[in-house]
Amino acid sequence: xxxxxxxxxxxxxxxxxxxxxxxxxxxxxxxxxxxxxxxxxxxxxxxxxxxxxxxxxxxxxxxxxxxxxxxxxxxxxxxxxxxxxxxxxxxxxxxxxxxxxxxxxxxxxxxxxxxxxxxxxxxx
Numbered sequence: 295x296x297x298x299x300x301x302x303x304x305x306x307x308x309x310x311x312x313x314x315x316x317x318x319x320x321x322x323x324x325x326x327x328x329x330x331x332x333x334x335x336x337x338x339x340x341x342x343x344x345x346x347x348x349x350x351x352x353x354x355x356x357x358x359x360x361x362x363x364x365x366x367x368x369x370x371x372x373x374x375x376x377x378x379x380x381x382x383x384x385x386x387x388x389x390x391x392x393x394x395x396x397x398x399x400x401x402x403x404x405x406x407x408x409x410x411x412x413x414x415x416x417x418x
Contacts, residue, residue: 353400
């Protein structure tokens, strides 16, 4: 149903790739968080969140947390990432040693590839 609401086949492709690569299942939740209220799809592995997806019309937003452990490895690959991801990272405020990256995906492009590289770092 969420895939139908988004209306972009990339969402289902993205979810299938996450499940296959990390052998995890999605959990659909309603968040009352003031930052991003509404329904989301969360992927966790070994109790650790890999990413959270927020559905939109014709695209979706992937939230990935870059914490203290991920910061150095992520910043090492950042120069090889798209200008879009570099900008998202530089504009995202750090709080408690974390940056919550909100990345909009609508096409299977280099940004899509960068999201998977970032999740790989998050996975450890």
